[in-house]
Amino acid sequence: MLETLLKERNLPALMTMKDGSPVTAENWCARRRELLDTLAREEYGVMPEKCGETTFREIRRDRIAAGVAVEHLVEVTFPTPDGASFTFPAAIRIPDIASAENPLPAFVYISFGFPKYDPNEELANEGVIIAEFVMNAVAHDGEDHYATLLSPHLFEDGKRPPDGTGKIGMWAFAASRLLDVLLTFDCVDPARIGVVGHSRLGKTALWAGANDERFTHVFSNDSGCSGAAITRKKIGETFPRIANVFPYWFCENMQTVSASIEASESTDFDQHFLLAACAPRKVYVASASEDDWADPTSEFLSCCAASPAWEILGLKGFVTPDRLPEPWDTLAEGNVGYHLRPGTHFLSRHDWIRYIRYIKQ
Ligand code: GTR
Numbered sequence: 001m002l003e004t005l006l007k008e009r010n011l012p013a014l015m016t017m018k019d020g021s022p023v024t025a026e027n028w029c030a031r032r033r034e035l036l037d038t039l040a041r042e043e044y045g046v047m048p049e050k051c052g053e054t055t056f057r058e059i060r061r062d063r064i065a066a067g068v069a070v071e072h073l074v075e076v077t078f079p080t081p082d083g084a085s086f087t088f089p090a091a092i093r094i095p096d097i098a099s100a101e102n103p104l105p106a107f108v109y110i111s112f113g114f115p116k117y118d119p120n121e122e123l124a125n126e127g128v129i130i131a132e133f134v135m136n137a138v139a140h141d142g143e144d145h146y147a148t149l150l151s152p153h154l155f156e157d158g159k160r161p162p163d164g165t166g167k168i169g170m171w172a173f174a175a176s177r178l179l180d181v182l183l184t185f186d187c188v189d190p191a192r193i194g195v196v197g198h199s200r201l202g203k204t205a206l207w208a209g210a211n212d213e214r215f216t217h218v219f220s221n222d223s224g225c226s227g228a229a230i231t232r233k234k235i236g237e238t239f240p241r242i243a244n245v246f247p248y249w250f251c252e253n254m255q256t257v258s259a260s261i262e263a264s265e266s267t268d269f270d271q272h273f274l275l276a277a278c279a280p281r282k283v284y285v286a287s288a289s290e291d292d293w294a295d296p297t298s299e300f301l302s303c304c305a306a307s308p309a310w311e312i313l314g315l316k317g318f319v320t321p322d323r324l325p326e327p328w329d330t331l332a333e334g335n336v337g338y339h340l341r342p343g344t345h346f347l348s349r350h351d352w353i354r355y356i357r358y359i360k361q
Contacts, residue, residue, distance in 0.1 A: 001322050002304050009232045009301065011270050015308050025313050028279070035277045036211060038269045043226065044207050045165035045251030048154050048173050052079035054180035059089070065124035069095045076133070078177045080153035090133040090178050095124045098187035104129050105192035105359045106182055108175050108215070110201045110208070111135070119352040126356045131182050135201060139170035143248055150174070166250040171201065172208035179214055194219055194359050198347035199294075200249065203227035210277035218283045219355050221347045224294025226250070228285040230272060230302045232265045236293040239264035272305035275336065279309035284337035284358055289327040291345045300325055303336045310335045332358050 014035075015023040023031045040046045060073040072094070077087040098104045106129035113134045123130050135141055140148050146158040150170050155161075165173070175195055182188050194217035197205035202223025209218025220228045225237035226249075239258035243250060258264045275283050285303050287296035307317030318336035325331070327342035337358050341350045 002301070002320070002324075005297075005324075006301055006304055009230055009270075009305075010265075011230065011232060011272060011305055012268050014272060014276055014305065015312065023309075023312060028309070028313060032277050032279070035269070035273045039207075039210070039274060039277070040169075041163050041251075041253060042257050042267065042269060043250055043254050044169045044172075045160075045253075046163050047169055047211055048165055049081055050078070050176075051081055054078040054177045056090075056181045056184075064093060065095075065120045068097075069093050069120065069124035074181065076174075076177055076181055078180070080150070082153045082156070084153055086138075086150050086153055088133060088137045088174060090131055090181070092129070092131045092182065092185075093120060093123065094129050094185070094187060095127050097127055098129060100186040103187055103189035105194070106131065106188045107194045107196050107219075107355070107359070108178050108182065108208075109133075110171055110175050110195070110197040110204050112198070112201065119349065119356075122349070122352060122356065126360070128356055128359065129182075129185075129188055131178050133174060133178055135167075135171050135204075138174040139167045141167060141200070146248075160252065162252040164251060166248055166254075168200070168204050168207055168249045169251075171204045172211065175204070175208040176212045176214075179212065183214070190214070190216075192216055192359050194355065196221065196355060198222060199224070199227075199345065200246075203249075206274050206278075206283075209281070209283065210274055213281065216281050217359050218278045218281065219286070219358075220284070221286045221351050222288055222291050222294050222345050223285070224291070224299070226271065227294075227299075228271060228275060228302050229295050229298035230305065231267075231270050231298075234295050234298045236295045270302075270305075272302045275302055275306035276309035279306075280313050280315055280335065282335045282337065282358070284332070284355065286339050286341060286351050286354070287325075288341050288343050288345055290343055294345065296340055297324060300338060300340070303338050307334070307336055330354055332361070 243258035310317035316334040319333040
């Protein structure tokens with residue numbers, strides 16, 4: 001059944017190199033590079049360059065989560081291409097049981113700011129570290145003509161080349177700089193580091209994780225259009241609509257790709273390329289059953305379509321019964337994980353608990 005549903009989407013071939021040769025375990029690295037280059041050029045823009053060492057300074061320390069974890073408020077500073085530097089705040093929350101002898105898994109969490117639900121107690125009790133920063137402290141989530149925060153350090157006089165990064169790329173770049181900091185803590189287990197984001201930040205988590213191989217686990221929550229969801233025949237939000245309403249999330253070239261539904265469905269890529277670019281690392285996609293704007297079915301089918309990237313490497317890809325998922329389904333056996341939560345567009349306790357389980361399994 002799933003094969004038929006996938007065929008209807010008429011996807012560009014993931015497992016064929018640009019020169020027409022088949023993708024194998026031997027040329028997977030080269031194929032991954034092709035996927036990232038295509039997505040950078042056509043959709044998100046080229047990731048900013050890392051220009052030197054990231055540093056940080058602790059501003060404040062508080063005991064949290066009923067007294068079993070410590071929150072370090074820090075300022076993260078990194079050098080920028082214009083010869084200056086950029087600083088943004090972050091919170092690193094470490095359970096007391098973490099130590100060099102007992103290193104714990106960690107999440108870099110790209111957040112909206114004041115979440116309705118924060119999983120600090122669950123994380124502390126389960127022994128997981130979280131490093132969180134707020135997107136608007138790095139790049140303004142609105143049309144600022146690239147004149148505020150990180151943008152002017154990247155583009156002279158706000159002049160962004162056609163493949164210059166959009167805001168998604170800037171937030172993703174900041175996630176990697178926070179990861180630089182996290183990796184200086186000897187109580188962090190570098191073999192279990194996830195990046196997590198919801199919605200527009202789920203798109204960001206995927207782009208961050210696809211690019212930065214130090215992220216061993218990539219979690220996309222309800223990321224929808226230009227996130228996990230396949231674009232071809234997607235319901236809800238479409239490429240033309242997202243590029244029109246949120247042009248600053250993407251590069252200028254995305255405007256051509258999304259000029260019409262026809263244009264967006266005849267590109268040489270689709271969003272399963274983004275999931276596959278995480279291989280051989282783990283990627284996990286979560287959907288919510290009432291989130292038609294994001295389109296759970298297109299998010300799920302993307303996992304099916306990306307799976308061959310792991311399989312060619314001799315790994316378990318996406319393990320699913322041959323049917324569409326039902327609410328409450330969690331498919332976490334393979335290196336591609338998925339769950340369908342009942343309910344609406346949100347990053348909920350249900351989602352976090354499954355991310356914690358997946359990174360610990
Ligand atoms: C919507 C947008 C979606 C999604 C969402 C969010 O307005 O159309 O792509 O990103 O915002 O980030 O909450």
